Amino acid sequence: MPKNTICVWYDKDAEAAAHFYAKTFPDSSVGAVHYAPADYPAGKKGDALVVPFTVAGIPCIGLNGGPGPKHSEAFSFQIATEDQEETDRYWNAIVGNGGKESECGWCKDKWGINWQITPRVLTDALAAGGDEGRRAFEAMMTMRKIDVAAIEKARRG
Template sequence: MTRIAPCLWYDGTAEDAANFYAATFPNSSVDAVHRAPADYPNGQAGNVLTVEFTVLGMKFLGLNGGPMFKFDEAVSFMVHTKDQEETDRYWNAIVSNGGQELACGWCKDRFGLSWQITPQALLDMMTSTDKAASKRAMEAMMTMHKIDIATLEAAFRGD
């Protein structure tokens, strides 16, 4: 049993979000949908109140708490990708389904949650002991929305 799980506050879209994440990422699922046993400040008895779901093997709870709180970039989920194909697949799934492109590998899904779709190659370049190469890769990354590994590799090499 997981002893800690993030609780994500949605405005009535927790079940839709959980279904989207389960369809987008491997090792993901909608695990349980719980309906409110009584009326509550932003809903009625019988409405979906919480949704337990798993994304990439990590447990979450979605709470349909109402419109008072919104996601912002202070919290984001970093997804490490193995190659350009995986990077493109996740990025495109999020952005093309009502999401939004942001800078440097960040994007926002239609529910307002921020994601960092981050190839392992980028992390390797940024932490290289070759500081000049890391600087070139970072400068190239700063011009991107979706990360382009080939362009980063060229910058890293100094091409």
């Protein structure tokens, strides 16, 4: 196990979420599932308790902790995309699998985990700053899923 791992709380579906992420994102996998050795407040002996997984190269642990803390945008996975096709693929996978659209490239998967599907053209424009960054930012503020062509047009003015 890596020295630093992100622990993500799930009600009871950490294993299903981990398999979805592994199927959806490159450089993702699911490790050996650890089962509860005894009954616990949110489950029974033998239930999946801890699920190690990697999502886009980031080591994580899914914890089936039962109903409890709710996820917020204070934590999200940010996936950098190269073009509209890749942006659409990830966005549609998350939203089309019971998730929800949000604003400015954000969406939430069916387990309540927040994702930012962010084309590099947008981050490049923001890094450029000045009028180019402002125009790209203003265009982004009107979007749900990021429209790469609209960001490129805004960058050019």
